[in-house]
Amino acid sequence: MGYRIASNIGIALGNIKLGNDYYLNQLDEANREQSRHFLRDIMGRDIRYIADETQTSLSLAIEASKKVIEENKVDIEEIDMVICISHTPEYVSPTMARMILDALGGGKDTVNCLDMNVNCTGMLVALDMADRYFKTDENLSKILVVQGDSNSNFNIEKGSPFFGCLGDIGCAVILERDDESGxxxxxxxxxxxxxxxxxxxxxxxxxxxxxxxxxxxxxxxxxxxxxxxxxxxxxxxxxxxxxxxxxxxxxxxxxxxxxxxxxxxxxxxxxxxxxxxxxxxxxxxxxxxxxxxxxxxxxxxxxxxxxxxxxxxxxxxxxx
Missing domain, CATH: 3.40.47.10 (Thiolase/Chalcone synthase)
Structure with a gap:
């Protein structure tokens, strides 16, 4: 008894598309080539998407959730639980999961909404948690797991290995009860x-x-x-x-x-x-x-x- 991940995974990207040169041009010329090698060959960076002034971690999460609901042809009334992952939450009260549910049309009165932050392990920990929920509650049918993060909000010093490495995103998956998968x-x-x-x-x-x-x-x-x-x-x-x-x-x-x-x-x-x-x-x-x-x-x-x-x-x- 567990779940399967629905075929379509929804994502929402920041509206600003940036290449490595945007960050390299902020550095002293003496450090530029070494940093170019680090970004491209060590970290493997080329393109990243950054939220503009109209976007937040919440709006990215909502957009990704709408996409995953639509692309998998799921009715909002089928969702029994929403787990929102973020280490850059736009709000802490009410939960972002509750706000996402409202943006999707409200759903059932019995939906369980929760937010969690487990740093970069967040979505995998949420998948593990969802599995345990499915196994202990036979009434669960579908769970929405969604991340919303505006990583560009971090104040990152230019000497940090994270400088120029992060992207902003919303990412959502639907988990459907299934006895064979998971x-x-x-x-x-x-x-x-x-x-x-x-x-x-x-x-x-x-x-x-x-x-x-x-x-x-x-x-x-x-x-x-x-x-x-x-x-x-x-x-x-x-x-x-x-x-x-x-x-x-x-x-x-x-x-x-x-x-x-x-x-x-x-x-x-x-x-x-x-x-x-x-x-x-x-x-x-x-x-x-x-x-x-x-x-x-x-x-x-x-x-x-x-x-x-x-x-x-x-x-x-x-x-x-």
Whole structure:
């Protein structure tokens, strides 16, 4: 007893399309070429979309939700729960999930609406949470999971590895009750050595002028996640999986995993060059690309893997 992810994944992008040069031109000429190499070859950035003055994390979430409802031909009255993921919420009261539901037409009176922030693991944690809801409440039929983030709102210093790397996005999926599909196994791993390497606000909200702090020696510890996957899934099982949809934080991290696991590179989609790094939705965007490229069919298994603030890895083995 679980769910399947509906075929169409809805996204909404910021209205401002920016290339790397927009950010590189803000740097001293002496640092420009090194930063060009870092953005393009290490982080894998090319294009990202930034919200304009008419857009917010809420409006992006609403737009993505409308798209996923329409494209999957779902009636709002069928939605039993809305989970909104954001680390840049436009509102904290009422919940953004409630506001999204209102924007979609209101739905049933019994809908459960909740917001959550688990940094960049948010959508995967929401998928895990939804699975547990489906298994304990037989009345659930469909759950809307949506992320809305205006990552460009972070005050990022020019020396930070995040400078020029982020994109703004709304991303939504519909989860439909299904006895054959969904989560097959799940694993969580905490790196206790990296607890405060990405901190926002650096000095807490009680202090003025919030800034994103990033440890200059930031390391997402891809080896930890890769070793966890190798420990839990043998090579034959990994080879049987059609896609490995991992964090799109850095192109080199995807390449590092491909080399460590000796897996076919075609199974590890990279889309960080198309959207920038979008946080919680990045492995879902990789999944969307895999589906649209015809690499995943109903009944196939795939892996979702990401890490939040460089400290917590989440791995979900799923059946499509």
């Amino acid at each position: 989560i097959q196994s799940r694993y969580f791993l905490m790196d206790k050595t990296m607890g405060m390497n990405i901190v926002y606000p650096k000095d807490g909200y009680s202090k003025p002028n919030p800034v994103l702090y990033t440890d200059p020696n930031l390391d997402a510890r891809v080896d930890m996640g890769a070793n966890l996957i190798a420990e839990k899934y043998d090579k034959e099982k990994i080879d049987h999986m059609k896609l490995i949809c991992m964090s799109q934080f850095a192109y080199v991290n995807c390449q590092k995993y491909i080399e460590m696991s000796q897996i076919d590179a075609e199974k590890v989609p990279y889309i960080g060059d198309q959207y920038g790094y979008t946080g919680a939705s990045s492995p879902i965007l990789a999944l969307k690309a895999g589906i649209e490229q015809g690499k995943l069919n109903r009944g196939d298994t795939f892996l979702l893997w990401t890490y939040g603030a460089g400290t917590q890895h989440v791995v979900l083995e799923m059946k499509y």
